[in-house]
Amino acid sequence: MVIVVGNQKGGCGKTMIATNLAAALAGKGKDVILFDADRQESASKWVAERGEYQSDSPVINIGMGYDNISFTLKDLRKRYEVVVVDAAGRDSDEFRTSAIVADILLIPVKPSKVDVKVLPSFLQIVKQAMFVNDALKVFAFISIAPTHSKNKEIEQAREIIQRISDFTLLDTVIHDRKGFRDAFGDGLGAVECNTDKLAKVEIESLIAEVLNGF
Numbered sequence: 001m002v003i004v005v006g007n008q009k010g011g012c013g014k015t016m017i018a019t020n021l022a023a024a025l026a027g028k029g030k031d032v033i034l035f036d037a038d039r040q041e042s043a044s045k046w047v048a049e050r051g052e053y054q055s056d057s058p059v060i061n062i063g064m065g066y067d068n069i070s071f072t073l074k075d076l077r078k079r080y081e082v083v084v085v086d087a088a089g090r091d092s093d094e095f096r097t098s099a100i101v102a103d104i105l106l107i108p109v110k111p112s113k114v115d116v117k118v119l120p121s122f123l124q125i126v127k128q129a130m131f132v133n134d135a136l137k138v139f140a141f142i143s144i145a146p147t148h149s150k151n152k153e154i155e156q157a158r159e160i161i162q163r164i165s166d167f168t169l170l171d172t173v174i175h176d177r178k179g180f181r182d183a184f185g186d187g188l189g190a191v192e193c194n195t196d197k198l199a200k201v202e203i204e205s206l207i208a209e210v211l212n213g214f
């Protein structure tokens, strides 16, 4: 199975979600490879940190590739149970060529006006990918959401996303939590740290909603 985490908008939590998914699925005993398709190499750095300091955690292999990655992903799908792709932001060849072969696309969206405003142009690219890959399952979700209970941005963003997109908007909301940042810095996923239970619950909920018993 190939799961791509993508959004044209930078800084919406793509790498955070990709690494957390990889860690959580590896923890469930799945044979996982994380594929870094972003020249910033953030996911690769996370794996390097993990390899150096987290010898007790399940090993996650890393692949890297740029430009047209569709052939590489098709090959990796035969070798691994799960391939998690951290696709570059912008309108990248890496995103387009992964979306045409992927099984699942996860779109993290920050609940800010700027992020929601630029979403339609990305959704257009997703629709084009679906002309080629009509089996692609697409899920959007709110990411890096403020934890302040009086903040209305989450509901406002959800309403707009539902209005502008035909894709499933997940109930799971990934909040802005220090636990995510701390785990990432140590080469871990939130499910592997007991310091922030809420971060762990959110990743488990995301997996339950998207993979439903996998």
Ligand SMILES: Nc1ncnc2c1ncn2[C@@H]1O[C@H](COP(=O)(O)OP(=O)(O)OP(=O)(O)O)[C@@H](O)[C@H]1O
Binding pocket: 009, 010, 011, 012, 013, 014, 015, 016, 017, 038, 040, 042, 088, 089, 143, 144, 145, 174, 175, 176, 177, 178, 180, 181, 184
């Ligand atoms: N749920 C979260 N809680 C707290 N901090 C987060 C969360 N998700 C991401 N961050 C932080 O926000 C910043 C952007 O996240 P990330 O690098 O995952 O975004 P990205 O979409 O991959 O960015 P880029 O487009 O540059 O690749 C990082 O500093 C990351 O540590």
Ligand SMILES: [Mg+2]
Binding pocket: 014, 015, 016, 038, 040, 042, 086
């Ligand atoms: Mg990134």
